[in-house]
Amino acid sequence: MVKVLGTGCPRCQETKRLVINALAELQLAADVQEVKDPKEIAKHGVMFTPAVIIDNQIVLQGRVPTYEEVKKWFVERAAKK
Numbered sequence: 001m002v003k004v005l006g007t008g009c010p011r012c013q014e015t016k017r018l019v020i021n022a023l024a025e026l027q028l029a030a031d032v033q034e035v036k037d038p039k040e041i042a043k044h045g046v047m048f049t050p051a052v053i054i055d056n057q058i059v060l061q062g063r064v065p066t067y068e069e070v071k072k073w074f075v076e077r078a079a080k081k
Helices: 010-025 038-043 067-080
Strands: 002-005 032-035 051-054 057-061
Touching: 002 010, 010 032, 010 067, 051 067
Parallel strands: 002 032
Antiparallel strands: 002 051, 051 057
16 A cells, blocks of 8 residues: 655645556556545654655655656565565
8 A cells, every 4th residue: 555645735746646657657556545634644653745655664755756766666565575
């Protein structure tokens, strides 16, 4: 499961778009959830958005990732499975 945490700001939307596009390019299926509620975001221990959580692990917070960075997250996880 992939969670994109953010308030819906342009940086958060860009991060979500990068995640969805990377999954599509790599032909990987994943449930992508967008978490906008500040209380729910805080429950994950995230202080800065946008943030990305993959398999309950925070992989990014406080900045927009590069597309190559996002693809690397998924390639590395696919190799472990």
